[in-house]
Structure formats: C-alpha cells, structure tokens
Amino acid sequence: MKKKVAFITGINGQDGAYLAKFLLDKNYSVHGLLRRSSNSKLSRIDYLNIINKITFHSSELNEFKNIEDIIKKIKPDVIYNLAGQSFVQYSFNNPSYTFDINLHSVLNMLEIIRRNKLDTKFYQASTSEMYGNSNVDLQNENTIFQPASPYAISKTAAHHLVVNYRANYKGFFCSGILFNHESFLRGIEFVTKKITDGLVGIIHENTKPIRLGNLDAKRDWGFAGDYVEAMYLMMHYKKPDDYVVATGQTKSIREFIIIACSYLGLCPVFEGEGLNEICYDKKTNKKLIIIDKKYFRAQEVHRLKGDPSKIKKTLKWKPKYNFEKLVEHMVKSQIDNLNSKKKFIF
Numbered sequence: 001m002k003k004k005v006a007f008i009t010g011i012n013g014q015d016g017a018y019l020a021k022f023l024l025d026k027n028y029s030v031h032g033l034l035r036r037s038s039n040s041k042l043s044r045i046d047y048l049n050i051i052n053k054i055t056f057h058s059s060e061l062n063e064f065k066n067i068e069d070i071i072k073k074i075k076p077d078v079i080y081n082l083a084g085q086s087f088v089q090y091s092f093n094n095p096s097y098t099f100d101i102n103l104h105s106v107l108n109m110l111e112i113i114r115r116n117k118l119d120t121k122f123y124q125a126s127t128s129e130m131y132g133n134s135n136v137d138l139q140n141e142n143t144i145f146q147p148a149s150p151y152a153i154s155k156t157a158a159h160h161l162v163v164n165y166r167a168n169y170k171g172f173f174c175s176g177i178l179f180n181h182e183s184f185l186r187g188i189e190f191v192t193k194k195i196t197d198g199l200v201g202i203i204h205e206n207t208k209p210i211r212l213g214n215l216d217a218k219r220d221w222g223f224a225g226d227y228v229e230a231m232y233l234m235m236h237y238k239k240p241d242d243y244v245v246a247t248g249q250t251k252s253i254r255e256f257i258i259i260a261c262s263y264l265g266l267c268p269v270f271e272g273e274g275l276n277e278i279c280y281d282k283k284t285n286k287k288l289i290i291i292d293k294k295y296f297r298a299q300e301v302h303r304l305k306g307d308p309s310k311i312k313k314t315l316k317w318k319p320k321y322n323f324e325k326l327v328e329h330m331v332k333s334q335i336d337n338l339n340s341k342k343k344f345i346f
C-alpha cells in the first residue's frame with residue numbers, strides 16, 4: 001500500500017522532531033522543511049535517531065513560491081505547520097518579523113491549498129497565549145482571546161484565518177490550541193529547560209546560578225510527546241475542528257523549581273523580595289537562582305489553565321505524563337546527556 005505523505009514545517013523544532021518520529025512509527029513518508037543555517041541544527045532529530053528516514057526541503061517559511069513548489073512536488077496528504085517564531089519575549093522587540101512568520105506564512109499555505117484545489121489536510125499550531133490574561137478559571141475552545149504580546153496576536157490572527165478558511169472553503173483545516181508543553185528537547189531559552197539544565201549544571205559542573213524573571217507566573221505544563229499525539233488524532237478525525245490540549249493543572253515557575261530540586265536532592269530556600277529575591281540550597285548554601293530584570297516581559301501572562309474535556313471526550317486523547325513525571329524526565333535526561341559521550345544542545 002502507498003505510504004501517506006506528511007509535510008512538517010519546523011521539523012527540527014521540539015514538536016517537529018517528536019511528530020516526525022510519531023508519524024514514521026505510523027508508517028508515514030515524512031518530509032520536513034528546514035531553513036538555511038550556518039550549522040546543521042539537526043540535533044533533536046539526531047537525538048531521536050531519525051535523520052536518515054526524513055526527506056528535507058530547504059526554504060524560509062515565508063517564501064510563497066518555494067513553499068508552493070515543495071507542496072506541489074511532494075503532494076502531501078497532511079501538512080503540520082509547526083514552524084514559527086515561538087519565543088514570546090523575542091516578539092516584543094521583533095513584532096514585524098513575528099507577524100511575517102507566524103501569520104503571513106499561514107495565509108500563504110492556506111492559499112496554496114485553496115488555489116491549487118488540493119485535498120491536503122492542514123494543522124495549525126495555535127497556542128494558549130491567545131487567551132492572555134483571561135479571567136476565566138479554565139480556558140476552553142469558547143473562551144475569549146485577549147492576546148497580550150505580538151506573538152499572541154500573530155497566532156490569534158492565524159487561528160482566525162484557519163477557522164475562516166474552514167468555513168469558507170470547506171477544507172480540512174484544523175487548529176490545536178496547545179498549552180505549554182515541554183521535554184528534554186525544549187529550546188534552552190524557555191523557562192523549564194533553563195531551570196532543569198541550569199540546576200543539573202550547578203550540581204554536576206559547578207556552573208553559575210540561573211538568572212530568571214517572574215517566578216510567580218503559572219502555566220499548564222504537559223509533555224511534548226503526548227501533545228504531538230493530540231495533533232495526529234485531530235488530523236485523523238472524521239471532521240476538522242479546533243481543540244484545546246492541556247493537562248487541566250496549573251503550576252508556578254517557583255513550584256517547577258521546587259520539584260526539579262527534589263529530583264536532584266536539593267533543598268531550595270527562597271529569600272528576599274522582587275529583584276532582590278534569591279534561591280539557595282539549604283544544605284550547601286549554594287546559590288541556585290538570581291532574579292534578573294532582563295527576563296521580565298513588557299506584559300506578562302500571569303496564569304494559564306486549560307480544559308481538555310473536548311479532546312478527551314471526542315478524540316479519546318489521554319496524556320501519559322503528569323507534571324511531576326515531566327519534570328523528572330527533563331532532569332534525568334539532562335543528567336544522562338552530561339554523562340554520555342555525545343552531548344546534545346538544543
């Protein structure tokens with residue numbers, strides 16, 4: 001039987017790498033988009049041992065003609081659009097670039113499918129950041145969006161485009177409203193990876209304390225491996241729709257630090273207030289965390305907590321990782337990484 005063809009943009013990102021592995025295991029022929037770089041940037045795909053199983057195509061995401069040529073050549077059954085300027089803080093200083101990649105590129109892909117009358121199914125990586133500082137306790141598919149950063153605005157506009165194209169042109173266009181999901185493969189600038197790699201470094205390599213911003217923001221954190229399965233389920237349901245993917249629990253950065261410390265035998269004590277707060281290990285007096293105003297945002301999203309009822313009920317999605325297991329995975333994988341001959345940096 002002919003293999004189904006998947007085209008993944010952002011294939012070398014956290015989600016792209018996990019999804020590529022997931023789809024290969026489902027016997028898909030996997031094609032991925034890479035943009036030019038002065039280094040190979042395939043470390044996540046290398047870590048998952050799948051480099052030789054993927055066909056790579058080279059282009060910037062916002063090059064309409066290149067993307068159209070690739071899509072017309074490989075005729076994908078499914079496109080997962082995971083590429084994006086994904087760092088919220090960066091978007092405050094680079095809003096126009098963020099809009100170009102996160103919004104205009106989505107419009108381009110929807111137009112390529114429409115103009116060429118393709119049957120290709122399309123998945124868009126929407127985000128819980130679209131809710132902003134919501135006054136609703138549990139955010140679901142009907143909660144109003146109040147985006148609080150250029151990143152969130154670009155993603156909200158792209159989300160509306162997907163909903164609009166689905167209604168207007170009846171294509172299989174769907175959108176996953178994913179809450180924060182993490183893993184050992186997370187980019188080093190994101191707070192969870194900064195904390196787990198930073199603490200492991202302090203213990204095992206005597207590195208400097210970690211410099212962080214707001215410790216009191218709360219996020220609904222899940223495991224990236226579970227979330228790519230949710231994307232797959234959306235794309236294999238009989239009709240296209242939008243789904244919240246979340247755990248339904250919310251934890252602060254401070255709570256994340258405490259749990260990560262517990263897996264390393266550290267006893268964290270927080271002392272001081274605001275920019276003068278520090279965190280140290282009670283047993284050794286070693287400084288673990290310093291607050292640095294550089295990591296505070298122009299506008300913070302204080303609390304996110306998602307309601308995954310719809311995807312659980314309709315698509316029978318069931319995450320395998322809870323918060324504690326996620327933190328343990330990140331800490332243990334980094335210790336293994338330090339002890340292995342081949343070191344991975346993401």
Ligand code: NAP
Nearest residue numbers: 010012013014015060061082083084086125127178180181
């Ligand atoms: P990530 O690790 O930052 O990966 C982003 C990917 O996009 C990378 O492969 C990156 O390539 C690619 N990319 C960026 N700009 C590009 C361009 N101009 N042309 C081509 N490729 C480009 O992000 P992630 O965590 O996997 O997230 C995947 C998607 O889901 C993103 O769109 C993100 O905004 C969204 N999302 C993520 C979360 C989460 O918690 N992880 C939650 C909700 C939504 P390079 O390696 O070359 O930079």
Ligand code: G4F
Nearest residue numbers: 086088127128129179180189190191211212213214217295
């Ligand atoms: O890890 P973060 O940078 O993730 P953020 O901003 O929630 O965005 C991530 O999740 C979104 C889904 O909700 C995605 F759409 C997006 O692409 C990305 O994957 O920051 C989490 C929280 C923030 O409140 C931030 O202010 O951690 C706080 N924080 C405190 N100190 C820090 C730091 N964040 C970072 N990155 N670095 C710090 O030093």
